[in-house]
Every structure is written in structure tokens, then in C-alpha cells.
Amino acid sequence: MLWTKGRCLIVVVVFWALWIILGIILANTWNMKWYAGALWGFFLGPFGLGIMYLMYYSSQKSNLVRCPKCQEPVQKGAVICPHCRSDLSPSGPSDVIGAQ
Numbered sequence: 001m002l003w004t005k006g007r008c009l010i011v012v013v014v015f016w017a018l019w020i021i022l023g024i025i026l027a028n029t030w031n032m033k034w035y036a037g038a039l040w041g042f043f044l045g046p047f048g049l050g051i052m053y054l055m056y057y058s059s060q061k062s063n064l065v066r067c068p069k070c071q072e073p074v075q076k077g078a079v080i081c082p083h084c085r086s087d088l089s090p091s092g093p094s095d096v097i098g099a100q
């Protein structure tokens with residue numbers, strides 16, 4: 001099989017396009033801008049998608065806090081712990097009185 005320069009170029013472009021499309025799809029599922037995924041895929045290919053995953057993972061981690069009652073990870077800003085159903089609202093009754 002003869003690999004001409006043109007055929008090589010087509011294969012490279014098709015693979016490149018695949019990373020860009022995959023980047024857009026992953027950006028969509030990870031709540032990122034679609035063009036960010038396209039750029040990561042375009043410039044860094046699989047490495048860019050790996051970096052995107054790390055960014056997503058760290059952002060997910062930073063959105064979690066530990067429930068003081070059961071020590072389970074809970075979304076930041078949650079009012080009620082989904083694990084033990086305890087009240088997690090930051091401003092208790094005493095805080096409201098102190099603020100006035």
C-alpha cells in the first residue's frame with residue numbers, strides 16, 4: 001500500500017477533526033464552553049481532553065463540602081444533607097438575631 005503525502009494528510013485531518021468533535025461533546029457533558037473543548041482538542045488532541053477532564057474533576061471536587069454530621073460529601077450551598085437529611089443552612093436562628 002502506497003502512502004502518498006495527500007493520503008497521509010487526509011488521515012491526519014480526520015483524526016484531528018475527531019479530537020475536536022470529541023472535545024466539543026465532552027465540553028457539553030462537563031458543562032464547559034463548546035469552543036473550549038474544540039480548542040483543547042485542536043491544539044493538544046488527547047492530552048487536551050485529559051486536561052479538560054482534570055479541570056472538570058477539580059471543579060467538581062471544589063463544589064463539594066463535607067457534611068458536619070455524617071462526613072459525607074455534599075454539594076456546596078446545599079441546605080439539607082442528602083445522606084443524613086440534617087439541616088446544613090449556613091445561617092441558623094442565632095445568626096439571624098445577631099445580624100439585626
Ligand SMILES: [Zn+2]
Nearest residue numbers: 067070081084
Ligand atoms: Zn449528612
